[in-house]
Amino acid sequence: MKGLIFCVFVIMMLTPARGEEEEQLEQLVESVVLEQEEEYLECFRCDLGFWDACYTTETNCSRGELCYTGRGRAADALDVKTLGCVKAEECDVETTVELFSNNTIFAMTKHCCDTPFCNSAQTLSGYTIGHLAVAFLTAWHLIEALT
The missing domain is CATH 2.10.60.10 (CD59)
Structure with a gap:
């Protein structure tokens, strides 16, 4: 039983929270958009x-x-x-x-x-x-x- 509780605890710690996941996705989209908007001089x-x-x-x-x-x-x-x-x-x-x-x-x-x-x-x-x-x-x- 202790092993099962430990596994659940590890999985919860390694899985990003829903808000963090959305924030990471938003940052990724912003960086791609900025790169595309960068014009060549x-x-x-x-x-x-x-x-x-x-x-x-x-x-x-x-x-x-x-x-x-x-x-x-x-x-x-x-x-x-x-x-x-x-x-x-x-x-x-x-x-x-x-x-x-x-x-x-x-x-x-x-x-x-x-x-x-x-x-x-x-x-x-x-x-x-x-x-x-x-x-x-x-x-x-x-x-x-x-x-």
Whole structure:
């Protein structure tokens, strides 16, 4: 008889009360709903721009990423800019970047923000992009000729 009473007692202790069960279910539903409501951040993307000019497209960041505007300087003469998504730990950290296979390196710092399209940039026409490409190639050849 003592064994039966002990088993009943153990079962009662291990079985959650009805209120606790409902509370656990409610917490589970809330966490699933919050996860589904979490939207991916939308940002502008520009792989490489010069000065404040960047040809931008729209992109969706991965979970946990922020929008960023990266600013740097190549060869102490050319201001470069990138836009996009980045992990939070890469924000406000200066990194060096290899631009071409000829080891042209520039320092870049990514400044982050956390609202949709907060890394806005000017949009460029094809005409402006052409001028920028010519200016960049001219500067690149001049740098190569001096070294």
